């Protein structure tokens with residue numbers, strides 16, 4: 001639809017834009033990205049005709065854009081630029097109705113019924129109706145932006161060119177505006193070319209992005225272009241980490257500020273306290289640890305400072321256990337937003353703490369174990385939810401620096417240590433009568449200080465991985481023996 005061929009231009013003989021080729025398809029949402037001064041607005045002005053081309057061609061549906069009359073152009077393209085000057089004291093409604101000008105017919109060019117329908121509709125969807133009679137100069141910057149978008153939409157263009165359309169908008173209105181644009185793109189085939197500063201917003205909405213650097217495209221591609229951390233660091237000169245959005249398959253970027261220094265832990269063994277009573281175990285560190293867990297709360301990979309294991313009755317059943325844990329934490333003044341919470345019916349005084357030092361790496365495992373619900377994961381028996389006391393909750397704390405991959409490795413090493421302990425103790429799945437590999441509701445967390453050199457591996461082939469396996473093996477075996485002893489004395493299974 002829009003085609004740029006070797007576009008060169010700027011403000012003097014030395015061009016800012018140094019040869020841009022681009023083809024935007026009908027119905028596409030294209031985001032133009034780049035740091036301050038890279039030439040985004042200049043390129044925008046070369047497309048809209050606010051600046052003359054020094055070289056090259058801009059065409060729309062095969063026809064050179066400068067050859068369109070003003071009216072022809074206005075029927076096809078609406079522009080929302082940074083420099084939208086509204087010189088007269090128009091009301092909001094009057095400004096929006098200016099968008100209908102290209103569609104008005106006859107010599108006197110009056111607004112038709114259809115024009116008013118369109119104006120009403122765009123006021124409705126841009127949420128500008130409530131100040132339709134207010135003078136434009138009397139509304140806020142963000143409201144002005146929405147009014148100008150309403151005017152652009154009232155033009156019913158095939159293509160919308162936007163220069164930082166959200167720069168005055170708060171989060172709610174940013175998302176509202178781009179959601180609206182996306183809807184018009186999807187339902188009316190609107191083609192969108194937008195300069196966006198927020199790379200995360202671009203990733204969520206654009207089909208393709210172009211990364212401008214010193215007046216040239218470094219890359220034009222789909223949103224996975226935003227996964228190229230090296231390229232973004234070179235262009236924006238900030239440390240960037242790409243992550244996947246947790247609920248939709250799109251990249252999101254996290255910037256690391258320069259002021260961040262390596263945290264000082266000094267002595268790992270003095271950096272935490274353990275509180276244990278009959279209701280809960282609470283380990284509190286003096287700084288957050290990079291933590292991977294399947295806790296009832298605090299699951300996934302997060303930075304966590306509080307690690308809890310709550311005691312529940314043998315027949316505890318609740319449809320919202322996470323809510324319960326949050327309530328208990330509130331009751332005991334534990335900040336649940338910075339906590340992992342597990343639960344067990346095992347007596348908490350039977351908690352086992354084992355430590356190990358592998359060269360200069362300290363590892364500590366805190367385990368509570370019940371094996372009433374022991375399961376052989378490979379047996380053909382159906383999965384079941386019993387009410388026996390049978391959960392192994394394992395917390396592993398490590399004074400090292402792990403990559404996300406090493407965290408996953410560490411979880412494997414800890415699991416292997418637990419399984420080996422159950423096998424050596426000949427724990428069996430009561431249904432299949434075969435060796436158990438765990439219990440039906442085990443919880444596990446690995447929390448790492450992130451001190452020192454980052455390691456990408458923590459499997460059984462590494463010193464730290466072996467250490468994790470060994471310490472979890474020892475703690476699990478001891479905890480199971482304590483459980484057996486209690487079962488024998490009290491028959492609690």
Ligand SMILES: Nc1ncnc2c1ncn2[C@@H]1O[C@H](COP(=O)(O)OP(=O)(O)OP(=O)(O)O)[C@@H](O)[C@H]1O
Nearest residue numbers: 010011012016034035036037038039040041042043
């Ligand atoms: N009116 C002007 N006259 C001369 N030079 C200009 C003019 N406007 C911009 N420039 C120069 O052109 C270069 C690119 O500016 P442009 O506004 O296109 O960048 P941008 O990528 O849109 O930046 P930003 O993100 O800050 O809006 C800059 O070096 C700027 O100084």
